[in-house]
Amino acid sequence: MTQRTRLRWNGDAALAATRQGAARGLRLAAEHVLEVSRRRVPIEEATLERSGVATVDESALTAAVSYDTPYAVRQHEELTYRHDAGRTAKYLEGPLAEEADAVGEIIAAQVRRALR
Template sequence: MELEWNGDKIAAVLRDATLDGLELAAEHLLQVSSTLVPHEEGDLERSGEVSTDPDQEAAAVSYDRLYAVYQHESMNLRHDNGRQAKFLEQPQNDPTERQTMLALIAKASGKPLQ
């Protein structure tokens, strides 16, 4: 009996699945952060997006308005009820949200093994 090892193929499939999970986790972070982002007319909220870089094995959530960083970092601004500064940082560091994002990555990573 001869065994053929396809380690490179297996590694590529697992890597792609993990990147899919990373993108799902970033989409989740975008969804949660969009409920916290300061909302005047909704322009900042609508500018939120997820981008991925497979070469760096990374995903990012961003808001592309010129004032996004100022709104995120300025703790002395007033916001509508339920809206806040640190609208990306807070959900990313929240233990429950972190567990949800890790679970999304783990589930996607395990799909090729099922």
């Protein structure tokens, strides 16, 4: 008894779905890091907190989280400044390192979802 199997490989479609899932995962992961970091941003008038944004370059598959005030870098790097409870310097670096596993899982979940 001979059994035949036919397989159709849609490589271009699979690649496109993977990129689409990765881009969506990057966006969700960047938003996650932004949310966690906003809970730590030094706050006086909330200008720094409101300036935070998450962006994704889908063509390069890169994401960024940034804060855009003239003093954002100084607040991030200056370890001697005093902050309210729960607010701290390294408000972006800390959450990014601490949430690295979650970021990976968010991206992987979106790639898996796109390939269903």
